[in-house]
Amino acid sequence: MAPDTPRTLDELFATDALLQPEEREIRDTVAAFAARRLRPHVADWFEAGTFPARELAPELGELGLLGMHLDGYGCAGLSATAYGLACQELEAVDSGIRSMVSVQGSLAMTAIHRYGSEEQKQQWLPGMAAGELLGCFGLTEPDFGSNPGGMRTRAKRDGDDWVLDGAKMWITNGSVADIAVIWAYTDPDEEGGRPVVRGFLVPTDAPGFVAREMHRKLSLRASITAELNFDGVRLPADAVLPGSRGLSSPLACLGEARFGIVFGALGAARDCLAAAIEYSRSREVFDKPLAAYQLTQAKLADLALEYGKGQLLAIHLGRLKDRGELTAEQVSAGKLNSTREAIAIARECRTILGANGITLDYPVLRHANNLESVLTYEGTAEVHQLTLGKALTGSNAFR
Structure with a gap:
């Protein structure tokens, strides 16, 4: 038949x-x-x-x-x-x-x-x-990823200028950018007497700005990642983003990026599934296609189900965002689900391709390697779990 x-x-x-x-x-x-x-x-x-x-x-x-x-x-x-x-x-x-x-x-x-x-x-x-x-966006530092509030980068007043010192890490586009949006603590502000996080526009050709491209990555290799260093970078008074004040400013931007990941990670998952399905239909094992075996179909059915549920959630969150109703907790739920399920899908699809799955002739292990980073950046899976936990219980478990 x-x-x-x-x-x-x-x-x-x-x-x-x-x-x-x-x-x-x-x-x-x-x-x-x-x-x-x-x-x-x-x-x-x-x-x-x-x-x-x-x-x-x-x-x-x-x-x-x-x-x-x-x-x-x-x-x-x-x-x-x-x-x-x-x-x-x-x-x-x-x-x-x-x-x-x-x-x-x-x-x-x-x-x-x-x-x-x-x-x-x-x-x-x-x-x-x-x-x-x-452009690039500098928030993460060598010693401060999940806790950006601990950042050590400082912007101090010197007359009408600002002087920037510090370092940022894992910065996509960092070594090819024309302009860097850098987040730093300022001098204690006049109202509260405490440092305040502000955003600064830093031209990458400014004296004292150094970007070093990071190599030897096993993930996101088709991407430019850099470490940024600021050694007495002098900026004019109008380099500060006037509307930025507090850590909520960069975190709001991260919310926008996380929303893209809700959809994006599922794209990687879909590509892995498509490759595994096509391979299983053409690969013969014991005189019949791999796709004709119950174990293969069970794997594909389970993986497809997780992809489908993720896609439905992503579209729902998109509609909420278009209406201006999307909350940070809902973005966390979407990012956590999409990345966690996508990496599981990529890994299981690799098993369907067998040894062929470890080569660059097929996309699955490349996607799996990339998703190791996507699972972590813009908030680790654990951070998003705790965000949801706080929403459900009212208790903050971050500290």
Whole structure:
């Protein structure tokens, strides 16, 4: 008996019915660009540990993907759900590519758009939206990841100027950026007598600014990661983002990036599942296709179910965000679920491919390696568990 025509994952869960025509068009446009321009090269980029960010940024800008959820200043002003779907198609190719777009739009551009002066917005956002200028976002430090409030980077007043000293770590786009959004404690403010976290716009050609690209990574290899150091970097008075005040400012930007991961990680999971399904149908074991064995089908069914549930949650969260109703706890729930299930899907798909699954001829182990980072950055799985725990119990277990 001939096998029935297989259904795609999105057909199985009928998720297209939940999307608006414009959202489907944006998704399909990004998928087509990714298939033509990114997918043929990503294994080579990963193997070489490089990514042509400067070359690709204008093309991504032309598609409207940089800061696409922001309004004005050359930004596309599209829905949160459309942005999430674009992230999903980019991460279906590689998490590093989605990271580059996320850092540019959801972190650096969002910080300027939300907290910057009109002059700062006019100076930086149009060029960043077009991909002519690249940005990075410096919050994490060598000794402070999950606890950003412990940061040691300081900005001190010197006459009308600011002088910046410190270091940041694991900064995507850091060594190719034109402008760095750096978060630092200022001198004790006049009102409360305590240091305050503020955001600063730091041109990367400023004297005392040093970016060192990080190598020997086993994850996110098709991505540029850097360590930043500031040694007496002198900045003018208007370098500060005037609307930024307190740790809530950078954390709000992280919320935007986490939302993209809710969708993005599922793109990696979907790509792994598609590869495993295709492989299982063509690979013969004991004279019949691997896909015809009950154990293989049981694996695929369970993995598809987790993907489908994650996709339904992601779309629901997108709708909440589009209505302005999404909470930080809900973003944590989505990020925790998508990353945790995506990495489990990638690992199990690797078992279906057997030894072939460890090569760059197939995407699954590359995705699994990348998802090790995605599980950790923008808040570790444990941080998001505690965020949900606090919401459920009212007790703060972070300290």
